[in-house]
Amino acid sequence: MVYLFLWRKIGTCVSCFLIATSCLLPQLSLAQDSMTTVEQIDSEFTQLLTKELEQWRQQAALSQLDVKAEIKVPSGAKRLALCPVAVSIDAGSGIPLGNVQRKVSCGALGWSLFVRAKVSVSVKIPVANRVLKRGEHILAADIDWKVIKLGASDRDLVTALDEIVGRQVVRKVRRYQPIRAVQLSSPQWVNIGDRVIIEARSNGFYANMSGEALEGGGEGKGIRVRNLSSGKVIIAYPIAKGRVATQF
Missing domain, CATH: 3.10.129 (Thiol Ester Dehydrase; Chain A)
Incomplete structure (x- = not known):
């Protein structure tokens, strides 16, 4: 029935x-x-x-x-x-x-x-107004808002403009089609020259200090960061925008 x-x-x-x-x-x-x-x-x-x-x-x-x-x-x-x-x-x-x-x-x-x-x-969502090829970085001018009919394959959509602009395309994005998370690189949380907060955790110990990013990167990527207090260069991992963590 x-x-x-x-x-x-x-x-x-x-x-x-x-x-x-x-x-x-x-x-x-x-x-x-x-x-x-x-x-x-x-x-x-x-x-x-x-x-x-x-x-x-x-x-x-x-x-x-x-x-x-x-x-x-x-x-x-x-x-x-x-x-x-x-x-x-x-x-x-x-x-x-x-x-x-x-x-x-x-x-x-x-x-x-x-x-x-x-x-x-x-639903009205941000979509590419042209075909975006692998390796391209997405600009605000590349995005329009359109009412799109979603299907079963559209369950990992990226619906926020600030989560699209600036990201790199890792799988081709078609014109006026929903943009899925798997088509984009991880967000670039840290850029070269950014002032960052370095977090250190070990066995219940926690400390944070100021640092300067010597490389840019997103989640899971180890980058070089200079501790502004000691001047020492360490490898840390971006965990959020402007924040990195050391791993022991």
Whole structure:
């Protein structure tokens, strides 16, 4: 059996919807007697997808999402007794995009089944306005904002402009296509000549001191740094913008 639902502009309205739903729980409990098992699964799966997409929207600092989802509850669910409590739905990995399948269970009655959903999301994100080849450094002029329809392969998107500009392309970026993290190099947290904070940790000991970067680098790359107090040049590893750490 197929259930189709459509909602637009997921954002603050979702929070209001969830609050309103919680306020109506007593009424919903009374209405549960007339609810079918298929309707219960459809409703609770819809709420879970809405919650997961709203969490991602907030984490990615996106203004809104336009979402279309098609819930497919197996016809065998009609023969199952209504779960007296909320059903248990397995958590997914990453953003629920494209074809989604989750295990839905009722511990109280001992039944379970797999439910599928087809989820498409359109969102305004930064994209390249030209093909960016491997080895190029991305400039602000290379980026436009476009409403893009996302697919199942777009789960590691880079949605913040400051996480794109200045990065180096390690895999070709196509024009007006979502930019994925694997297509970009690690962020350049330290540049040559930067004043940095050197952090040193060992067996519960912690100290920090001022330094000067003699090389530039990102996460995981050892660079030469001069300790401004002692003048000694050491190898340290960028851990954040303007901060490096020594390794013992």
